[in-house]
Each structure stands twice: as C-alpha cells, then as structure tokens.
Amino acid sequence: MVGIPVILGALLGILHLLYYLRQLWSRRLYPPGPFAFPVVGGLWRVKFGINANHKTLIKMADQYGDIYTLWAGHIPMVFMNGVEAVKEGLTMEEFSDRLQSPFIKTLSREMGIGFSNGLIWKQQRRIGQATMRKLGVGKKSVEAQIEAEVQQLIEVFSRKKGEPFDPALATTNLVCNVICALTFGHRFPLEDGRFRELIDAIEYIFKVGGTPFHILYEVLPSVMDHLPGPHKKALQATEMVVSLAREEIQRHKEQQSTHEPQDFIDFYLLEMEKEKTKHDPTSTYDEENLAQSIHDFFIGGTETSATTMKWTFILLANRPEVQDKIVKEIENLLGDASTCYEDIRKMPFTNAVLHEIQRYRYSMLMGVGRQATKDVKIKGYTIPKGTFVMPNLRSALLDPNHWKTPDEFNPDHFLDKDGNFVPKDGFLAFGAGTRSCLGKDLARMELFLVVTHLLREFRFKPPPGVQKLDEEPSMGLTLPPKHYKMCAVPRYS
Numbered sequence: 001m002v003g004i005p006v007i008l009g010a011l012l013g014i015l016h017l018l019y020y021l022r023q024l025w026s027r028r029l030y031p032p033g034p035f036a037f038p039v040v041g042g043l044w045r046v047k048f049g050i051n052a053n054h055k056t057l058i059k060m061a062d063q064y065g066d067i068y069t070l071w072a073g074h075i076p077m078v079f080m081n082g083v084e085a086v087k088e089g090l091t092m093e094e095f096s097d098r099l100q101s102p103f104i105k106t107l108s109r110e111m112g113i114g115f116s117n118g119l120i121w122k123q124q125r126r127i128g129q130a131t132m133r134k135l136g137v138g139k140k141s142v143e144a145q146i147e148a149e150v151q152q153l154i155e156v157f158s159r160k161k162g163e164p165f166d167p168a169l170a171t172t173n174l175v176c177n178v179i180c181a182l183t184f185g186h187r188f189p190l191e192d193g194r195f196r197e198l199i200d201a202i203e204y205i206f207k208v209g210g211t212p213f214h215i216l217y218e219v220l221p222s223v224m225d226h227l228p229g230p231h232k233k234a235l236q237a238t239e240m241v242v243s244l245a246r247e248e249i250q251r252h253k254e255q256q257s258t259h260e261p262q263d264f265i266d267f268y269l270l271e272m273e274k275e276k277t278k279h280d281p282t283s284t285y286d287e288e289n290l291a292q293s294i295h296d297f298f299i300g301g302t303e304t305s306a307t308t309m310k311w312t313f314i315l316l317a318n319r320p321e322v323q324d325k326i327v328k329e330i331e332n333l334l335g336d337a338s339t340c341y342e343d344i345r346k347m348p349f350t351n352a353v354l355h356e357i358q359r360y361r362y363s364m365l366m367g368v369g370r371q372a373t374k375d376v377k378i379k380g381y382t383i384p385k386g387t388f389v390m391p392n393l394r395s396a397l398l399d400p401n402h403w404k405t406p407d408e409f410n411p412d413h414f415l416d417k418d419g420n421f422v423p424k425d426g427f428l429a430f431g432a433g434t435r436s437c438l439g440k441d442l443a444r445m446e447l448f449l450v451v452t453h454l455l456r457e458f459r460f461k462p463p464p465g466v467q468k469l470d471e472e473p474s475m476g477l478t479l480p481p482k483h484y485k486m487c488a489v490p491r492y493s
C-alpha cells in the first residue's frame with residue numbers, strides 16, 4: 001500500500017512541475033539566455049556574483065546573441081550588447097525609466113535624480129542640469145575649484161618625494177571635494193570626521209553592490225530586510241550621505257544665502273521659493289528630493305571619477321612615451337603657461353589618450369540599468385513593461401566591430417591619420433539619451449586638469465623593481481585597479 005505522505009509528496013511534485021512549466025511558457029517571448037532554474041534563475045552562469053570575470057557578461061552574447069535574458073531568480077534582466085544594440089537601448093523612449101529593483105527602491109526612496117522616474121525625475125533632472133550650467137560646469141568658475149583641488153593633489157604627491165605610494169585616497173578626496181564645493185559651497189579639510197565618514201559610506205555602498213548579499217536582497221527583499229549583513233550596512237551608509245545633505249540644507253536655510261546663490265543647494269532652495277508662489281500641488285521640489293539628488297551626485301560622481309583617475313595613473317605609469325607626448329603637446333601649445341579646459345580642443349593627442357583610458361579600462365562593470373515603460377517589440381522578442389533592461393556599456397567600449405584593437409591601449413582609436421581628434425559613436429562611457437550622465441562635463445574637466453597639471457610636475461613610474469603595474473581590474477559595480485603603489489618623480493628637480 002502507498003502511504004498518504006507519498007501521495008501528498010507526489011502531488012506536490014506534480015504541482016511544482018506544472019508551476020515551473022507554466023513559468024517556462026510565460027517566458028518564451030523573452031530573448032534567450034542561460035537556463036533558469038527555480039529560485040536561482042540563471043545566476044549560476046555568473047557564478048552568483050562570486051569571483052565572476054568582468055568579461056563574462058560580454059562573452060554570453062557570443063552564445064545567446066546581442067540581446068539576451070539573464071534571470072536573477074524570478075526577475076528577468078534583458079542585456080543589450082555591442083555598440084548598435086546598446087545605443088538603441090539607451091536612446092529608446094520606452095527604455096528611459098531607471099530600473100526600480102527592491103534594493104534601488106530602498107536606497108533611493110524613488111526620489112532625487114539618478115533612480116527616480118516620471119515627474120520627480122523630470123523636475124529634479126531639470127534643476128540639476130540648469131544648476132550645473134549656472135555654476136559654470138565646463139566654464140571658468142568650476143575650473144577654479146577643480147584647480148584648487150588639483151593643487152592639493154600636487155602637494156600630496158610632492159610630499160612623497162618620488163617614493164612609492166598609493167594615490168587612491170588622495171584621488172578620492174579630490175573628486176569628492178569637488179562635488180562638495182559644487183553642492184555645499186565649501187570643501188572639507190581632508191581630516192574632517194564627517195568628510196571621512198562620507199567617503200567611507202560611498203565606498204561601502206559600491207563594495208556591497210553586485211555581491212551575493214545585494215543579489216539576495218534583489219531576489220528576496222522581505223527576507224533580507226529582516227537579516228543583518230552588509231546589505232543593511234550599505235543602506236545605513238546611504239542614510240549617512242542623505243543626512244549629511246540634510247545638515248547642509250539646514251545650514252543654508254539658517255544663513256539665508258539664496259539672494260546670492262553660490263551652489264546647488266542655494267539654487268534649489270531658490271527654485272522651491274519660486275514654486276511656492278505658483279501653488280502647484282504637483283510640484284516635486286522639496287528638501288527630501290534635494291537631499292536625495294545630492295546623494296546621487298556623490299554616488300554617481302565619486303567612485304566613477306576616482307576609479308577613472310586611478311586607472312589613469314597606472315596606464316600612464318606603464319607608458320612613459322605617452323606621458324612624454326602629452327607633455328610635449330602642452331609645451332608646444334602653451335610653453336610654460338598652465339593649461340585650462342578650453343585647451344583640450346587644441347590638444348588632440350591628450351584628448352585621445354583620456355578617451356582611450358576610459359574605453360580600455362572603463363570604471364563601471366556595465367553602466368546603470370533601465371526599465372521598460374511599456375511592452376516593447378525588439379528584434380522579434382517581446383520585452384514586457386517593467387522589465388529590467390541593461391544596455392551593457394562595457395560591451396560597446398570593447399566591441400571588436402568598432403575598435404581596431406579593443407583589448408589594447410591604443411589612442412589611435414580616437415585619432416585620424418593626420419592626428420586630429422575624432423569622436424567615436426561607440427564611446428558610450430557616459431551612457432546616452434535623456435538619462436545620460438549628468439556629470440559628464442564635470443568628469444571630463446576633472447580628468448583633463450588632473451592629467452595636464454600633474455604631468456607638468458611629475459613622471460609617473462612603477463616602483464623600483466616593478467616592470468609594469470597590474471592592469472587586471474578587481475570586480476564590483478565599479479572595476480577599480482587592485483591596490484597599487486606608484487612613484488611620482490618630480491619632472492624638474
């Protein structure tokens with residue numbers, strides 16, 4: 001006789017199988033991808049985020065095509081690969097929403113610029129962009145602030161007297177303080193406790209992103225919400241950044257500085273006053289959106305820019321001939337005078353090198369995800385409304401159909417045969433379309449000023465006895481170099 005527990009067990013098994021087959025049926029219209037097991041989905045293909053390789057997601061396109069689906073548990077993520085598919089994905093109106101995963105929703109509260117959608121995003125982006133323009137990003141006023149930070153960096157490098165040192169902290173200090181100056185109207189002394197907390201918080205958020213704890217939170221948020229772990233600490237770190245922004249907003253309100261606006265908070269508070277007189281109940285200009293937007297500047301602008309600069313030092317230290325050529329270009333153009341950002345137009349080789357650094361060792365693993373605003377048909381597949389979409393920027397920057405030597409550092413990618421700078425369609429480091437990077441002009445300016453000012457003062461070299469600094473990235477949401485030391489030897493002593 002077969003016992004009742006066996007019959008119940010078999011029934012449960014059949015029900016589970018039917019449920020699974022139903023899921024397979026409902027998934028048939030998605031682009032293909034790695035086999036999705038119950039619970040874990042296709043995450044086995046990326047080793048559950050443990051020790052994955054930065055090219056894994058790109059190589060999967062060889063197997064499944066330029067558009068494929070990776071199931072994170074029960075959540076489909078549609079990846080787009082290669083310049084054409086990525087560009088299409090970035091610029092399609094239907095993919096202009098930012099993805100709203102459980103972790104992102106908790107982290108962003110669906111406010112601010114970077115991770116909101118709809119009217120909130122529209123209004124916050126508008127004032128973010130307008131303020132950047134008013135503050136003169138891409139013009140002289142911000143340039144002076146960046147130059148002040150570059151001088152600090154030169155002092156730190158000088159104090160090392162050509163001995164090996166790790167430039168990471170000084171670099172992060174620079175990019176973070178530029179954002180402080182822009183948003184708060186002041187920089188912090190490097191030893192300031194609140195400033196150190198801010199930098200630690202930003203670094204921690206990125207450290208947790210992409211780890212199994214983060215992925216588990218995305219798949220099982222209600223369980224992970226009740227468990228301690230790095231994911232909880234990352235959310236606390238977010239709260240730290242927002243609360244620092246709130247303190248600064250309060251300080252601005254007490255000082256009533258809006259009659260002569262000097263920074264992002266001033267301009268935003270002024271906009272809030274104007275909006276009040278319109279009595280528009282749908283207006284989203286408020287202090288919480290302001291605090292979250294400031295958070296987004298720090299999260300969007302610190303790790304990305306600092307990682308780019310850390311790569312810059314390594315790639316230049318390994319290529320003395322490139323350093324010399326940049327210095328020659330500056331000297332031919334300006335003699336002893338120092339560079340300003342405008343000069344970039346007359347410095348094609350330097351411009352090409354800076355682009356190639358960002359292409360060859362891109363700071364992000366893939367970019368920032370989007371979400372379908374409606375059902376979309378693309379290349380014969382149906383991508384339902386709400387699906388997470390990931391135009392993989394790294395795959396565009398390494399696309400063999402667009403770059404002559406994608407895996408080699410080669411400034412010629414951005415130069416014509418006469419040595420003129422040539423912008424390239426495939427250079428999508430800052431995304432594209434309505435959600436493209438809000439800080440790209442600032443990031444470009446910083447990189448140019450850091451490189452041109454520092455190379456006038458120093459030659460970057462690997463430490464004595466080291467032939468070449470390691471160019472393999474470490475894995476995460478950003479892909480910084482592994483910890484390293486280099487020498488900044490004074491050029492003219």
Ligand code: HEM
Binds near residue numbers: 113296302308367393
């Ligand atoms: C090398 C440095 C940087 C890189 C590589 C970078 C890259 C990106 C990328 C790929 C996106 C998403 C674009 C898209 O979806 O099409 C983005 C968005 C964004 N970035 Fe940057 N970024 C950098 C620096 C900065 C800086 C310095 C700031 C601000 C101070 C900043 C603020 C933002 C913001 C606010 C967004 C969200 C825009 C939106 O959703 O409307 N970024 N960035």
